[in-house]
Amino acid sequence: MLAFFLPLFLIFLMIGLPVFFALLFAPGLLLWLNGQERDIALLYRNVYNGMDSFPLMALPFFVLAGELMNRGGITTRLVEFSQALMGHLRGGLAHVNILSSILFAGLSGSAVADTSALGSTLIPAMEKNGYSRKFAAAITAASSVIGPIIPPSGIMIIYAYVMGESVAALFLAGIVPGVLVGVGLMVMVRLMADKYDLPKAERIVTQGQTISKTEAAFSFVLLRINFAGVLVGLFAAVSAILGAYDVVVSVNGWLAFLVFLPIAHVSLLRIRRTVSPDFRIICKKAVVPLQTPIIILGGILVGVFTPTEASAVAVGYALIVGLFILRLLKVRDLPGVLMRAALASSTVLLLVGAAVAFKTVVSLSHAPETMAGFILGLSDNPLILLFLINLLLFAVGMFLDAGPAIIILGPILGPIFVDLGVHPVHFAIIMSVNLTVGLATPPMGLVLFVASSVSGERVETIAKAILPFLLVEVFVIFLITYVPAISMTIPRLTGFVQ
Amino acid sequence: MMTVLRPLAWVNTHVLRLGRRLGAAALALMVVVILTQVFCRYVLNNALAWPDEAARFLMLWMVALMAPSAMRWGGFVAIDTLPNTLSRVPGLALNLVLLCISLVVLLIAVQHGYGHTFGFGGKFDSSSLRIPLEWVGMEGFKIKLRFMYGSLMFCVVMLIVITVELILRTILSLVSPDTEQPGTDEFAMAMGAAD
Numbered sequence: 001m002l003a004f005f006l007p008l009f010l011i012f013l014m015i016g017l018p019v020f021f022a023l024l025f026a027p028g029l030l031l032w033l034n035g036q037e038r039d040i041a042l043l044y045r046n047v048y049n050g051m052d053s054f055p056l057m058a059l060p061f062f063v064l065a066g067e068l069m070n071r072g073g074i075t076t077r078l079v080e081f082s083q084a085l086m087g088h089l090r091g092g093l094a095h096v097n098i099l100s101s102i103l104f105a106g107l108s109g110s111a112v113a114d115t116s117a118l119g120s121t122l123i124p125a126m127e128k129n130g131y132s133r134k135f136a137a138a139i140t141a142a143s144s145v146i147g148p149i150i151p152p153s154g155i156m157i158i159y160a161y162v163m164g165e166s167v168a169a170l171f172l173a174g175i176v177p178g179v180l181v182g183v184g185l186m187v188m189v190r191l192m193a194d195k196y197d198l199p200k201a202e203r204i205v206t207q208g209q210t211i212s213k214t215e216a217a218f219s220f221v222l223l224r225i226n227f228a229g230v231l232v233g234l235f236a237a238v239s240a241i242l243g244a245y246d247v248v249v250s251v252n253g254w255l256a257f258l259v260f261l262p263i264a265h266v267s268l269l270r271i272r273r274t275v276s277p278d279f280r281i282i283c284k285k286a287v288v289p290l291q292t293p294i295i296i297l298g299g300i301l302v303g304v305f306t307p308t309e310a311s312a313v314a315v316g317y318a319l320i321v322g323l324f325i326l327r328l329l330k331v332r333d334l335p336g337v338l339m340r341a342a343l344a345s346s347t348v349l350l351l352v353g354a355a356v357a358f359k360t361v362v363s364l365s366h367a368p369e370t371m372a373g374f375i376l377g378l379s380d381n382p383l384i385l386l387f388l389i390n391l392l393l394f395a396v397g398m399f400l401d402a403g404p405a406i407i408i409l410g411p412i413l414g415p416i417f418v419d420l421g422v423h424p425v426h427f428a429i430i431m432s433v434n435l436t437v438g439l440a441t442p443p444m445g446l447v448l449f450v451a452s453s454v455s456g457e458r459v460e461t462i463a464k465a466i467l468p469f470l471l472v473e474v475f476v477i478f479l480i481t482y483v484p485a486i487s488m489t490i491p492r493l494t495g496f497v498q
Numbered sequence: 499m500m501t502v503l504r505p506l507a508w509v510n511t512h513v514l515r516l517g518r519r520l521g522a523a524a525l526a527l528m529v530v531v532i533l534t535q536v537f538c539r540y541v542l543n544n545a546l547a548w549p550d551e552a553a554r555f556l557m558l559w560m561v562a563l564m565a566p567s568a569m570r571w572g573g574f575v576a577i578d579t580l581p582n583t584l585s586r587v588p589g590l591a592l593n594l595v596l597l598c599i600s601l602v603v604l605l606i607a608v609q610h611g612y613g614h615t616f617g618f619g620g621k622f623d624s625s626s627l628r629i630p631l632e633w634v635g636m637e638g639f640k641i642k643l644r645f646m647y648g649s650l651m652f653c654v655v656m657l658i659v660i661t662v663e664l665i666l667r668t669i670l671s672l673v674s675p676d677t678e679q680p681g682t683d684e685f686a687m688a689m690g691a692a693d
Contacts, residue, residue, distance in 0.1 A: 012599070016581040016592065018574035021600045028606065044610035048558075048650045054550050057532070057557055060525060304540065312532035338522035346521070346564035347573050349557070350653075404575050 005030045006367055019404045023354040027361035043357045050356025051349050054308055056161050060345035061311035062152045065292065066108035067337045068318035071329045074289045075117045078103045081286035084203050084279050091193035092201035093126045094139050095186055101143035102182045105150035106293030111439045114144035115447045119454035130199045134465040137455035141440045141447045141462060142469035143185055148402060148436045150178030152296055155402045155436065159428050162355050163410050167307040168300045169496040173429050173487040177480050184472040209281035215325055219287040226294065227264035232256050288321055301494055348403055355407035362411050372416045382420045386481050389413065390434055397438015401446060405435045425497050429487040433480055437473045440466060503666045507680040510663055514567045515683065521563035524556040548626040555627060555646050562653035570660045570682055594668045597661055604658045611651030620644030
């Protein structure tokens with residue numbers, strides 16, 4: 001009888017019962033009918049145990065860091081920086097929109113925050129530049145799905161926790177797929193630019209840019225540290241390649257950093273001569289906000305922080321930057337920011353607790369074995385099954401947000417595909433990217449509604465205009481599915497996946 | 499019905515407003531606690547025993563204090579295609595059924611919550627959390643686990659009260675659609691109150 005809890009759960013979900021209650025009611029009801037009242041107590045305890053987790057704490061911290069960074073002019077700085085880099089191309093502001101989403105993804109990790117923050121700045125600017133409003137809203141919504149794919153990512157923390165995977169491995173695995181979605185969208189914009197004669201834009205919108213002395217000093221130091229860090233990374237990669245050919249290059253990392261620091265300084269001085277003062281200041285103004293993803297990923301990669309500690313450090317950094325360096329954040333804003341972050345993360349944490357309880361009953365019911373039997377009955381070729389599962393995930397993503405969908409489907413589908421030989425991290429990325437794209441698909445795509453409210457365009461109109469971009473995203477999903485190296489190379493190179 | 503709904507809504511508004519302030523403070527404290535741990539571990543080379551558990555304690559209470567507000571404002575994720583496509587009366591009737599199912603789940607949960615919080619397990623001491631009263635010349639003591647377990651039970655109790663309020667609101671909308679209902683202290687207002 002217990003096997004019936006899945007269909008029952010789906011019925012409750014479809015009639016509109018909140019996911020939290022559906023996750024508890026359907027299995028609870030069948031446990032009760034089965035005479036397993038003791039297991040209902042287990043269900044309750046697992047909700048508690050599911051929330052009582054140190055790694056899960058990264059979730060509210062990343063939400064809070066994103067909220068703090070979103071205050072004031074961070075968005076404008078990122079847009080100006082993207083425009084300075086890509087505005088001169090055909091379809092310039094559409095490219096700027098996509099690049100801003102990629103950069104914004106490293107700060108917030110939320111598609112909704114991305115659409116709302118970038119949309120309110122870029123949609124009016126694109127309209128002014130000659131784009132139709134529906135196109136501007138569609139590209140904003142389509143590119144916002146990059147947010148939860150590139151780290152830090154809330155849905156990947158949820159997946160890692162519910163499925164017992166490494167948060168760091170998932171973060172690293174999400175980098176290339178996220179960038180790939182962005183590049184794919186840029187290619188589509190370039191193709192459309194020829195067909196619809198999309199305009200170029202000015203690289204520098206506001207002439208006579210200024211920057212405070214404090215921020216200029218911070219940018220000066222941070223830029224050199226970043227550049228030297230990149231050179232050390234390249235050096236380490238070359239050493240690793242040479243090591244594979246038995247050529248041992250052994251240099252202390254800190255020593256290499258000290259050697260590369262003056263090289264970075266001289267290189268930046270040379271670059272400085274080739275660009276205009278406005279371009280230089282716009283780049284400098286983007287340095288401080290863009291340190292957040294560097295702190296998070298750098299800290300995790302070097303092994304200084306756990307993901308939870310990295311997220312808390314990101315909050316501390318965002319606070320110091322907002323209050324003392326950029327001075328865009330006021331102390332009186334803090335209660336509102338904290339409340340918003342606590343409210344957003346509390347519902348998700350409660351849902352994760354319910355998911356852990358739900359997972360217990362999934363195990364008790366042997367539902368994965370039944371599902372595995374059914375799925376393997378369709379085909380025993382993993383490639384065909386991955387195709388079918390992508391269709392299923394895409395359909396689910398149309399109706400349900402990525403977080404709850406991962407919570408529900410992860411424990412059911414994950415073990416089946418791992419048994420078929422798909423790496424757990426690879427499957428996590430397939431699932432996360434697919435369900436994230438669902439945020440921009442009609443009829444229930446959340447970012448479509450946000451784009452509609454920001455732009456004033458009807459949801460149906462945006463849903464039609466977004467179709468070419470969705471096509472690109474679906475293509476990228478299949479690319480990620482059938483070429484595991486896209487997601488697995490960085491975690492493997494960094495040793496987070498064997 | 500308004501004689502029950504009005505005071506209930508008033509109490510919920512004020513309790514939840516206080517809860518949100520405490521929840522926001524809990525989140526701020528979580529950050530402070532974890533940053534303290536990072537500082538002590540990497541700068542002073544002295545990892546502390548208590549921050550991990552203290553931060554989890556605060557997170558559990560943050561959820562308990564914030565989730566009822568989210569429920570009151572319709573912030574619990576649901577596929578609401580069907581309720582939205584139905585006309586007013588069937589839509590409200592379905593909503594009433596869904597709220598009653600939620601209430602059943604919560605009433606069963608509160609029984610188990612009581613057993614979990616005040617049962618055998620709750621009597622144990624926390625492994626690292628203690629109140630250092632020796633700092634003020636008194637005897638310090640370890641915090642009982644029931645104070646952590648109690649967070650979920652508190653959350654469930656508050657969700658029950660909110661669900662009852664939402665049921666009353668739905669019934670009122672069904673039987674007397676023109677009656678003006680008390681406000682739900684929506685987020686913008688709540689932010690104003692916080693300021």
